[in-house]
Amino acid sequence: METTTHHEDLHRDDTASKLGMWLFIFTEILLFGGMFIVYSVYRYKNPVAFHIAHEELSIPMGFINTVILLISSATVAISISSIQKGDRKLTIRMLVVTLLLALTFLINKYFEWGAKFEHGMYPGSDLMANLSHGDMLFFSLYFFMTGLHAVHIIVGMILLGVSLYKVQKGLVHSTRFALLENSGLYWHLVDLIWIFLFPLFYLIH
């Protein structure tokens, strides 16, 4: 987020843009925080239904996606440290790997959701409407929270894609990498949220 104004001078402040990104991450955490509150309340109210419903989710699928995101966090971190060292080639390679991993995550998600859709399980469907309250809340929260997370994955991919483009153009380099660093921060956030979503939906008994 470099600041070009119509003013005569060009103003650049990397610390400011990083501070801005951290503040934005606070807001994202609170956004999901609201969801976590809702989840906790309904879990507390419907412990048995939540427990039974969670067994419908495929732990291997969730586990694979967790590993994918963890690796992608590592690759994005490598790309940032390599741009700082001036290794453009490795930066690009690592960013491409990150983007591919993100895509794999979404494809997995697609199959996971798709299987549920095939069984007639999606928000607004007749099947959902006929579930018990607890089951329905569980799956509503599941679709809503993982859906919102998927939106964040896509936003993160756009940010990383722009960074990749700018690295290739030489606009992001070893002395000017705030954009890449911020995109990386954002990506870690997306990863972090999943780290909470995975146990909440797939693992907790």
Added chain:
Amino acid sequence: MAEHTEHKHEPNYLEYQGKYKGLLGWLTSTDHKRIGLMYFYAMMTFFLSGVVMGLLMKLELIAPGEQLMGAQTYNGLFTVHGLTMIFLFVIPGVAAVFGNLFLPIMIGAKDVSFPRLNLFSWYLYMIGAMVVLGSQFIGDGPPDTGWTFYAPYSLKTNTNVVFAVTGAFILGFSSILTGLNFIVTMHRLRAPGMGWMRMPLFCWTLYGTGWIQLLATPVVGITFLMVVAERTLGIGFFDPALGGDPILYQHLFWIYSHPAVYIMILPAMGAITEIVITFSRKTVFGYTAMVISSMAIAFVGYFVWGHHMYTSGMSSTARWVFSFITFLVAIPSAIKVFNWTATLYKGSINLQTPFFWAIGFIFVFMIGGFSGLVLGSLATDIHVHDTAFVVAHFHYIVFGGTGFAFFAALHYWYPKIYGKVYNGKVANIGLVIFFTGFNLLYFPMFVLGIMGMPRRYYDYLPMFHTPNIISTVGSWILAIGLIIVIVNLLRARKGSGKEIDNPWDGRTLEWSIASPPIVENFEEVPTVDHEAYDYK
């Protein structure tokens, strides 16, 4: 003082011609001053349409029975009035207009940290406003839930709730980005020598506000998304028929919407502080206390949302805890009022229009504050909950507080913004009429509330007739005052006035530069070697 210095070699921000000319030059400008003015013009438009809605409602209430409109129209009207005033005027209000115009100048910066993001916030604001206002005209009629969108009615009604809620979500996003921008600006762009404890107090209130915007707004954002999902996809988050919990909606809504009251009032208090200091021509009493009280209001204000829900169904422990914390907020607020009065003490007071507005603010804000204590304490709240008393209280705080401060700030900074002077006498007359109308309009509502008249009805029992007539007449007087104030300012804008740099002998940095400011604000970056208010 007040002599005009020539700055002919540098164009001011109003006349500046960049890459694009005319209107496009404004719409693409990242200059914080231009963005502030764009907020101002948009906001005044929304504010005036909100005023018209308010006047219509008061007209309906002039006598029992149906006068102008039926129940459904009235329900739509108070919802839209609330949405417009809350989300389009008072929440962004003082911060987006005067914060944008003066925050960078007051800390000696050329602009905010992220000028393009700032412009983006304005566009988000406009889009959000269009969506909210659009909900009135398209689809199945204006939302009729009240601005709070309480579940489960907001999930059941056939009116345009989805649109209104989506608009509010976009507006929240705009608000978050403005807050973020201001916080970073204050961290990074203070001029050399401008330490944290040398910042003008208006900046400190914007700092506190910025944090509330960041930490509270996302919660209501996600809540509104859930309402949209619930209405469009039939997910049962808040609908008890589907296993949801409507009380949970109220909690989530007020977790934001109570702190939002402090988003409205903190910058207003900041502007009043600046005015009281300048017109007392005396250093502020208790600078540190003012800083701490601003941050304390921001912090404590985060934990009092439950006081909106005493009658909704909470455990009695939760209720007395919320009541207790609510009383705590009165402490920093009172510190501010005491410090204002202590600043006035032995000051050489300059009786001018902005000062009168500020005194008006303190008067109505105190009435609003004390009536807030009635609502904050459990036993009395049960009696007046959801009555006209509540309406009177929050109009004294929101309109009397933020609205008065907005006009005070406008009259205070007007010469700086436009380089023109308005007619002080006419402005004072307008203020007196406005003030009279304001009190006639809202004070009878306290009485009505205690008598038991519920809020949000287009009709009432004959026993409530007399105070309602006074209230309606008050609304006309207020409107006349408002027209005088606005016409007076518009006429000054047209050129009946002279250019002036420091008409009030202000000591903050914006008074050290030309009026209107040049594009870069300062000819050279200032170095600050004294405390914020350097009166000898």
